[in-house]
Amino acid sequence: MAVTGPDASDGGPLLLAGDVGGTKTDLAVVSVAGGPRRPLVRRRYASSDYPGLAEMTAEFLDAAGLRVRAACIDVAGPVIGGRAQLTNLGWRLDERSLAVELGLDRAWLLNDLVATAGAIPLLHHDELHRVKEGEAEPGGAIAVLAPGTGLGEAFLTAEGSGYRAHASEGGHAAFAPAGEQELALLRTLWRRYDHVSFERVASGVGIPNFYDFLRDHEGMTESPELGRGPAPGEDRTRPILEAALRDRDPDPLARATVTLLLRILGAEAANLALKVLATGGVYLAGGIAQALRGDLGSAPFLDAFMSGGRFSGMLERVPVFVIMGEVALLGASSEGLRRLSARR
Numbered sequence: 001m002a003v004t005g006p007d008a009s010d011g012g013p014l015l016l017a018g019d020v021g022g023t024k025t026d027l028a029v030v031s032v033a034g035g036p037r038r039p040l041v042r043r044r045y046a047s048s049d050y051p052g053l054a055e056m057t058a059e060f061l062d063a064a065g066l067r068v069r070a071a072c073i074d075v076a077g078p079v080i081g082g083r084a085q086l087t088n089l090g091w092r093l094d095e096r097s098l099a100v101e102l103g104l105d106r107a108w109l110l111n112d113l114v115a116t117a118g119a120i121p122l123l124h125h126d127e128l129h130r131v132k133e134g135e136a137e138p139g140g141a142i143a144v145l146a147p148g149t150g151l152g153e154a155f156l157t158a159e160g161s162g163y164r165a166h167a168s169e170g171g172h173a174a175f176a177p178a179g180e181q182e183l184a185l186l187r188t189l190w191r192r193y194d195h196v197s198f199e200r201v202a203s204g205v206g207i208p209n210f211y212d213f214l215r216d217h218e219g220m221t222e223s224p225e226l227g228r229g230p231a232p233g234e235d236r237t238r239p240i241l242e243a244a245l246r247d248r249d250p251d252p253l254a255r256a257t258v259t260l261l262l263r264i265l266g267a268e269a270a271n272l273a274l275k276v277l278a279t280g281g282v283y284l285a286g287g288i289a290q291a292l293r294g295d296l297g298s299a300p301f302l303d304a305f306m307s308g309g310r311f312s313g314m315l316e317r318v319p320v321f322v323i324m325g326e327v328a329l330l331g332a333s334s335e336g337l338r339r340l341s342a343r344r
Contacts, residue, residue, distance in 0.1 A: 014040070014066060015340050016057060016102075017333040018073040019115065019326070022089055023047060026329045027060045029068060032341055036122065036333035040066065052091055054101040061102070071098065071107040072336025074115035074328050078169060084109050108339060112328050113152035116285050117144040117165040119331035120156060120323070127324050131284075131296040132305070134319030140279030143272040145171075147265055148286040151199040155276040165335070170272060171199040178267050178304070181260075185213050202265045204288055208236040210257040220253045241291060259300050262292065266304030270315055274308060278318060285323040293322045 012032035017039075019026040025047045028039035041064045050056040053073065061068065075084045075093060082095035099107040110118075120142060139158040146152035151171030156163040175196045177183040189196045189209060200206055214220045226243060230236050243251035244258040273282050282305075284296065295301065308315040 013070075013340055014068040015333065015336045016061065016068040016071040016073075016104075017329060017336055018053070018057065018071065019112065019329040019332060020053060020073060020075045020086065020091075020093075021047060021112070022076065022086065025053075025056060026326075027057060028329060028333060029061075029064060029066050030333045030337060032337055036330055036337055039333070040064075042329075047089055053093055054098060057098075057102060068102075069105050070336065070340050071102065071104055072110065072332050072339065073098075073107070074110040074112040074332040076112045078167070079109045079111050082109060106339075108336060110332055110335060111152075111154070111167045113144060113146055113154040113285070114165045114167045115328040115331035115335065116146065116152075116323070117142070117154040117156050117283075117331065118163075118335045119327035120144065120283055121163050122330060122334060123323065123327065127327070128283075129290075129293045129322040129324055130319065131293060131322055132302060132318075132320035134281065134317050136281045136319050137279035140281070141276045142280040143269070143276055143278035143282045145265075145269055145272060145282070145284050145289075146286040147203045147261075147284070147288045149204045151197075151203040151268070152286075153272055155272070155278065156280070157276075165331070168272075170275070171203070172197045174198075175201050175264075176267075178263075178307070181218075182264065184217060185210070185260075188213050188217055198264075198268045202261065202268050204235070204237045206264075207240050207257060207261060210260045211236070211240055211253065214253060214256050214260070220256060222253055223251050226251060226254065241288070245291060245295075258292070258295065262295055262298070262300035263304045266301035267307070269301075269320070270305045270308050273305075273315060273318055274311055279314070281319045281321060283321050283323055285327070289322050290324060296320070296322065 015030050017028045025045045028042040030039050045056055077084055084093045095107045095109050142156040144154045153168040153170040156165050175198050177186045215222050240254045244254035269282050306312055306315045
């Protein structure tokens, strides 16, 4: 794919922004003058085609014919001490090494959900789907959850005239059941895992866990369609979701699986909202949240979200949104430009 975009005529220092995933990587060049929504060039790469990020970005910049001063790259995983390990790719990333290899003044690595959170203040109304009414408090903290393959969490706090995104690994906190059925689920999962986190039950990896629990321990009947199992190498999550969400004749066991997911996801969204006092709203990101956006406005999710005991009244006032589309690259661009401007 050829690099395309407007002429680099905005002026000011240029930033390389990137959103790195196990399957694909999006790269862009943005300027301080043009801002994060006006990339000069942008391109998507197959991540596995390259031995490392430095080789990919060098090729991108050569094709673009642009010289950048700094880079801000988000990655799927924790960033500690300026370093990150991408399990699915085998890439080891280091801010200092990347800056040296590309001849940059500075390179920054961000967690991908921190980048997604950083994009929230920039989003337009048509990039958000409201699933719960509420009144966001100006300057109030914002909670962000992304039920994808795993469960990503982050939050934003007010800083100056804007917001600052913060990392969290709250998805790996221990799952707390909120009823007899969830307690039975937890006991079942304890037989398989030493530590049962919310990620095990409120994400894509949790959907097969729910399905098996409802079939094997709750006695629900499995349809011949889903009983055949997925094709070799296919993830079980997708066919279960598709069977649950089809308009005509949804699969009962798959539907019950989604209902359980919605209830537990609602409880964890409330947990995060209470922990960061998210009076500015709760935002859900990722493909699963987008697929479930119609169901997120229904009782299983909303009842669990507002069951906050003495703080139920606060949670009732918190609006909840689904972020539509992919926005991590926008967030990485915005954060990188903020840091680049601060160094000028």
